[in-house]
Amino acid sequence: xxxxxxxxxxxxxxxxxxxxxxxxxxxxxxxxxxxxxxxxxxxxxxxxxxxxxxxxxxxxxxxxxxxxxxxxxxxxxxxxxxxxxxxxxxxxxxxxxxxxxxxxxxxxxxxxxxxxxxxxxxxxxxxxxxxxxxxxxxxxxxxxxxxxxxxxxxxxxxxxxxxxxxxxxxxxxxxxxxxxxxxxxxxxxxxxxxxxxxxxxxxxxxxxxxxxxxxxxxxxxxxxxxxxxxxxxxxxxxxxxxxxxxxxxxxxxxxxxxxxxxxxxxxxxxxxxxxxxxxxxxxxxxxxxxxxxxxxxxxxxxxxxxxxxxxxxxxxxxxxxxxxxxxxxxxxxxxxxxxxxxxxxxxxxxxxxxxxxxxxxxxxxxxxxxxxxxxxxxxxxxxxxxxxxxxxxxxxxxxxxxxxxxxxxxxxxxxxxxxxxxxxxxxxxxxxxxxxxxxxxxxxxxxxxxxxxxxxxxxxxxxxxxxxxxxxxxxxxxxxxxxxxxxxxxxxxxxxxxxxxxxxxxxxxxx
Amino acid sequence: xxxxxxxxxxxxxxxxxxxxxxxxxxxxxxxxxxxxxxxxxxxxxxxxxxxxxxxxxxxxxxxxxxxxxxxxxxxxxxxxxxxxxxxxxxxxxxxxxxxxxxxxxxxxxxxxxxxxxxxxxxxxxxxxxxxxxxxxxxxxxxxxxxxxxxxxxxxxxxxxxxxxxxxxxxxxxxxxxxxxxxxxxxxxxxxxxxxxxxxxxxxxxxxxxxxxxxxxxxxxxxxxxxxxxxxxxxxxxxxxxxxxxxxxxxxxxxxxxxxxxxxxxxxxxxxxxxxxxxxxxxxxxxxxxxxxxxxxxxxxxxxxxxxxxxxxxxxxxxxxxxxxxxxxxxxxxxxxxxxxxxxxxxxxxxxxxxxxxxxxxxxxxxxxxxxxxxxxxxxxxxxxxxxxxx
Numbered sequence: 083x084x085x086x087x088x089x090x091x092x093x094x095x096x097x098x099x100x101x102x103x104x105x106x107x108x109x110x111x112x113x114x115x116x117x118x119x120x121x122x123x124x125x126x127x128x129x130x131x132x133x134x135x136x137x138x139x140x141x142x143x144x145x146x147x148x149x150x151x152x153x154x155x156x157x158x159x160x161x162x163x164x165x166x167x168x169x170x171x172x173x174x175x176x177x178x179x180x181x182x183x184x185x186x187x188x189x190x191x192x193x194x195x196x197x198x199x200x201x202x203x204x205x206x207x208x209x210x211x212x213x214x215x216x217x218x219x220x221x222x223x224x225x226x227x228x229x230x231x232x233x234x235x236x237x238x239x240x241x242x243x244x245x246x247x248x249x250x251x252x253x254x255x256x257x258x259x260x261x262x263x264x265x266x267x268x269x270x271x272x273x274x275x276x277x278x279x280x281x282x283x284x285x286x287x288x289x290x291x292x293x294x295x296x297x298x299x300x301x302x303x304x305x306x307x308x309x310x311x312x313x314x315x316x317x318x319x320x321x322x323x324x325x326x327x328x329x330x331x332x333x334x335x336x337x338x339x340x341x342x343x344x345x346x347x348x349x350x351x352x353x354x355x356x357x358x359x360x361x362x363x364x365x366x367x368x369x370x371x372x373x374x375x376x377x378x379x380x381x382x383x384x385x386x387x388x389x390x391x392x393x394x395x396x397x398x399x400x401x402x403x404x405x406x407x408x409x410x411x412x413x414x415x416x417x418x419x420x421x422x423x424x425x426x427x428x429x430x431x432x433x434x435x436x437x438x439x440x441x442x443x444x445x446x447x448x449x450x451x452x453x454x455x456x457x458x459x460x461x462x463x464x465x466x467x468x469x470x471x472x473x474x475x476x477x478x479x480x481x482x483x484x485x486x487x488x489x490x491x492x493x494x495x496x497x498x499x500x501x502x503x504x505x506x507x508x509x510x511x512x513x514x515x516x517x518x519x520x521x522x523x524x525x526x527x528x529x530x531x532x533x534x535x536x537x538x539x540x541x542x543x544x545x546x547x548x549x550x551x552x553x554x555x556x557x558x559x560x561x562x563x564x565x566x567x568x569x570x571x572x573x574x575x576x577x578x579x580x581x582x583x584x585x586x587x588x589x590x591x592x593x
Numbered sequence: 594x595x596x597x598x599x600x601x602x603x604x605x606x607x608x609x610x611x612x613x614x615x616x617x618x619x620x621x622x623x624x625x626x627x628x629x630x631x632x633x634x635x636x637x638x639x640x641x642x643x644x645x646x647x648x649x650x651x652x653x654x655x656x657x658x659x660x661x662x663x664x665x666x667x668x669x670x671x672x673x674x675x676x677x678x679x680x681x682x683x684x685x686x687x688x689x690x691x692x693x694x695x696x697x698x699x700x701x702x703x704x705x706x707x708x709x710x711x712x713x714x715x716x717x718x719x720x721x722x723x724x725x726x727x728x729x730x731x732x733x734x735x736x737x738x739x740x741x742x743x744x745x746x747x748x749x750x751x752x753x754x755x756x757x758x759x760x761x762x763x764x765x766x767x768x769x770x771x772x773x774x775x776x777x778x779x780x781x782x783x784x785x786x787x788x789x790x791x792x793x794x795x796x797x798x799x800x801x802x803x804x805x806x807x808x809x810x811x812x813x814x815x816x817x818x819x820x821x822x823x824x825x826x827x828x829x830x831x832x833x834x835x836x837x838x839x840x841x842x843x844x845x846x847x848x849x850x851x852x853x854x855x856x857x858x859x860x861x862x863x864x865x866x867x868x869x870x871x872x873x874x875x876x877x878x879x880x881x882x883x884x885x886x887x888x889x890x891x892x893x894x895x896x897x898x899x900x901x902x903x904x905x906x907x908x909x910x911x912x913x914x915x916x917x918x919x920x921x922x923x924x925x926x927x928x929x930x931x932x933x934x935x936x937x938x939x940x941x942x943x944x945x946x947x948x949x950x951x952x953x954x955x956x957x958x959x960x961x962x963x964x965x966x967x968x969x970x971x972x973x974x975x976x977x978x979x980x981x982x983x
């Protein structure tokens with residue numbers, strides 16, 4: 083049975099009659115041909131006979147193969163009066179789409195306006211009869227749309243146009259511009275008539291806007307309410323009859339009611355589902371790894387071992403901490419591996435087990451130490467360092483696969499209130515990357531130390547992060563990106579001081 | 594996954610012929626497949642039973658009809674409440690009847706909430722053209738009845754029904770309005786209905802050709818095709834080029850035996866990692882004989898509950914169902930697709946279309962070297978075995 087490991091031994095086992103020519107191999111360096119397929123250049127990869135290692139697909143679009151799943155680029159245009167949560171939705175949506183692998187960017191018209199003129203003194207700028215300002219604003223809109231097109235043409239898949247777009251005329255202009263270039267357009271309108279929510283929005287994000295640097299809170303509130311007033315005079319909400327050829331979605335009062343009109347395509351359905359599941363009720367998400375396990379102590383990755391004595395201490399300390407917090411309606415999610423289940427055995431809170439929260443499957447490298455992997459599969463070891471996000475363990479998974487299987491977890495997390503997630507290093511890195519908007523390059527190197535609770539509180543447009551290290555020592559399983567791929571010794575010295583105090587040498591363990 | 598969800602009663606609203614039964618069946622099939630036990634309750638079927646009992650075949654008039662309708666509705670509700678309340682695993686009950694009047698709905702809602710403790714979700718299907726779903730079995734949609742109903746129809750309205758949780762589907766897919774939709778299952782229902790399609794289409798399924806491991810009776814692994822398997826691959830290609838299907842798509846798994854079977858279709862083949870065979874963990878590469886000798890307890894537990902049994906370090910049928918979710922939603926929208934997969938995976942996919950229970954799923958017959966064709970009419974799927982070759 084031939085497997086990808088044949089490539090590592092330097093020879094390429096070619097199957098008979100599968101149509102691969104040996105001629106073109108002369109175009110690429112032999113050393114590259116010997117490298118791991120996951121990180122070869124596309125030209126070289128195309129020449130290889132396909133096998134389980136070179137096939138990198140996940141059901142939803144992946145980087146580099148998006149042409150199969152995203153047939154034409156999309157523009158999502160927001161609609162709504164100021165302080166209706168448009169920017170909040172734009173940023174959140176963009177964060178979600180980027181995380182699942184769809185290249186998305188937000189274009190905020192307010193920023194264009196601020197860039198074009200520093201003339202903002204008061205709400206009068208937005209008066210409908212202010213001709214000069216109007217011309218300027220229209221000019222900004224055109225510039226932003228040009229940038230949107232530029233982004234889509236250079237490989238972007240979804241562009242979110244974050245502006246009020248509150249008149250039919252403006253929307254028609256956008257529609258003609260975008261559709262004429264062959265892209266798809268989807269409007270998302272946020273309608274809100276609850277004055278409390280509006281005031282809350284203003285206080286949370288507008289007060290700190292660059293427009294209001296020199297004003298105090300109450301002045302800001304008044305000025306902004308006047309601003310909204312100007313828009314309201316000309317506001318034309320999306321109309322099912324008059325704009326019946328456009329695809330759109332209307333969200334009323336943060337999800338109380340939704341209307342979806344003429345959606346087309348998989349991405350739009352996905353966006354609708356996502357937007358229907360998010361809420362703005364305050365809550366906290368706690369993330370933690372299992373307590374130190376026996377395999378952690380030996381420096382082995384993967385497996386299904388029990389907690390070490392220190393791990394059990396952590397379980398007790400965690401139970402105490404959680405009880406002291408008096409978290410309302412807390413739910414606990416664990417994986418199906420023993421070490422996470424044991425970590426929360428002492429907590430009398432409803433628990434749910436998710437197979438998707440299981441640690442990354444290291445395939446043939448399961449239960450080996452780094453030294454062993456380096457000895458047995460040196461090229462695999464080096465290849466992983468070159469592109470840790472896309473690298474897939476032979477017969478195992480990659481971080482990219484993890485993101486695919488964690489997507490339902492994220493969707494459910496969005497719907498829930500207070501949750502404590504007890505899982506593993508690689509999985510938590512993926513979850514953190516979603517909440518903190520980290521790129522695929524940063525994701526595999528995020529720090530998730532043992533015996534530490536990461537507390538996430540959604541605030542304004544992002545998340546506040548707190549690390550709460552419980553006073554129980556543990557080994558350090560983090561491995562920074564080495565200067566040379568394949569280097570075993572941990573070069574970085576700036577380890578979190580609380581992890582260093584355990585007196586053990588910093589053996590590079592699971593990463 | 595649904596253990597903590599509150600029970601749900603879905604009440605359909607709409608004129609006869611607006612597609613309610615279709616929606617009910619599709620929804621029930623999807624939810625059951627995901628592990629959320631769902632059952633449809635249709636008062637019209639009770640009416641039919643009554644009619645047969647009393648030997649009445651023609652449409653009835655006025656009072657008599659009203660009485661019989663009330664009687665059959667009462668019977669139906671009794672069964673619904675009994676099932677939802679008493680059965681431990683029951684999660685969603687779907688009431689498939691017109692429910693056109695506001696008072697009617699208010700009474701229903703109150704009764705169901707108090708007696709079953711479930712939450713209520715209304716799904717209204719508004720169709721401008723009543724002939725969209727001409728259901729051959731729908732003998733109750735006689736002209737007269739429809740016209741009468743249309744006069745008294747009171748659509749769901751957010752102002753008049755402020756605390757109701759509802760979904761309105763316009764022309765089935767064109768527009769959807771949701772209001773006060775809360776809860777995991779309700780959100781899932783909305784997502785599914787947004788993606789669901791109701792037109793007729795055809796899907797083809799086949800296992801990979803016979804592999805070397807098949808010959809030796811070995812589980813899992815990643816072996817090549819045997820000689821007979823290679824022959825099957827070419828016959829398969831021949832068959833499909835002969836039948837000349839428009840825009841045929843071929844989906845396959847990354848494992849060698851599947852890809853080699855799809856090889857002749859070349860560029861058309863799309864590879865989905867989630868179509869991989871069920872992972873047998875520590876039992877990969879062994880025969881059933883070896884497993885029963887080395888791990889007799891595992892072997893026995895598998896026989897007891899084949900659907901939920903998870904191979905150590907591997908997967909269960911339930912896990913496969915979970916990982917097939919994205920492809921199922923794609924299949925809902927697709928037409929003329931040939932899927933070249935593996936036994937366990939195909940069992941899961943076919944169980945969805947044919948509405949097989951979790952007990953039947955792991956024993957479904959998916960023989961090597963045959964092509965199964967699923968034709969989807971509005972609300973039902975019919976399976977035919979096409980080519981069959983040893």
